[in-house]
Amino acid sequence: MLDDDPDAALDEAINALAFTRHPYGLPVAGLRSDIERLSLVDLKAFYDSYYTPGNAILAVVGDVRPEDVTSFIAGAFGAIEAAAVPPPAPRPEPPQVAPRHTEVVGDDRAARAVVAFRTPEATHPDSAALEVLAHVLAGGRSSRLQRGLVRGRRLAAEASAERVLTAEPGLYTVSALLRIGAELEPSHRAMIAVLDDLRASGVGDEEIEKAKSLLRLEYLASTETSLGLAGSLAFWESLGGWALGPEFEARVSEIAAPEIARVLELYFRLEAVNSAWRLARTS
Numbered sequence: 001m002l003d004d005d006p007d008a009a010l011d012e013a014i015n016a017l018a019f020t021r022h023p024y025g026l027p028v029a030g031l032r033s034d035i036e037r038l039s040l041v042d043l044k045a046f047y048d049s050y051y052t053p054g055n056a057i058l059a060v061v062g063d064v065r066p067e068d069v070t071s072f073i074a075g076a077f078g079a080i081e082a083a084a085v086p087p088p089a090p091r092p093e094p095p096q097v098a099p100r101h102t103e104v105v106g107d108d109r110a111a112r113a114v115v116a117f118r119t120p121e122a123t124h125p126d127s128a129a130l131e132v133l134a135h136v137l138a139g140g141r142s143s144r145l146q147r148g149l150v151r152g153r154r155l156a157a158e159a160s161a162e163r164v165l166t167a168e169p170g171l172y173t174v175s176a177l178l179r180i181g182a183e184l185e186p187s188h189r190a191m192i193a194v195l196d197d198l199r200a201s202g203v204g205d206e207e208i209e210k211a212k213s214l215l216r217l218e219y220l221a222s223t224e225t226s227l228g229l230a231g232s233l234a235f236w237e238s239l240g241g242w243a244l245g246p247e248f249e250a251r252v253s254e255i256a257a258p259e260i261a262r263v264l265e266l267y268f269r270l271e272a273v274n275s276a277w278r279l280a281r282t283s
Contacts, residue, residue, distance in 0.1 A: 059233040059242075139214040160173075
């Protein structure tokens with residue numbers, strides 16, 4: 001499904017580059033070689049091991065009575081035999097001590113550059129500051145990446161900063177889709193320059209408040225439906241408890257400039273950067 005998606009190929013490349021031992025370096029669906037060698041017996045064994053009620057989270061949102069929900073759950077799942085879920089084998093990622101770089105060839109005319117830094121898990125105390133930082137970098141037309149790459153130097157058609165909230169330490173990516181004809185190396189340097197400038201000049205209170213407002217808006221938009229709210233509850237429950245969600249939102253509102261400066265210095269280290277370039281088709 002991803003072979004004809006150049007952005008997906010670049011995402012897989014940056015993950016494989018950053019994680020040499022941890023499973024986050026592998027595609028969710030597995031490598032092509034994995035899929036080709038799977039048998040029906042393998043698939044059934046995996047399903048029987050992991051797709052069990054004891055490994056599931058059920059979130060219910062709406063005008064319901066708890067006793068009705070409990071009765072429904074018992075009827076739907078009570079007859080299914082309980083099974084112990086195999087614990088994951090620990091595969092800690094060793095510290096990164098030098099920059100890493102890779103390149104892939106795209107099938108379109110626009111190049112893309114990505115830089116990525118390893119950052120902690122979703123429940124880490126620094127998570128909220130890192131989320132606010134993402135919106136300082138790429139939240140709206142006045143964000144740092146927009147000013148530095150898109151609307152300013154006009155090197156990129158779009159730019160983003162994203163950190164997927166994961167159960168274990170993951171990646172924080174800064175990405176730019178270059179304008180046709182823009183060169184990768186100067187565009188890459190411009191992305192790093194945005195981070196360096198932010199580190200040197202600091203973040204203003206107005207920038208931080210705007211970033212927090214965007215985060216609150218995103219949260220409200222994502223939970224305005226019953227399905228969205230149920231998904232949010234289930235997500236945080238999978239990380240340790242549904243109440244972590246409201247706690248995270250409250251933590252975001254407390255973030256101030258010194259914390260942004262601290263996480264920038266702590267996690268965005270050039271000696272541990274991962275970079276990936278998607279080379280544009282030349283003909």
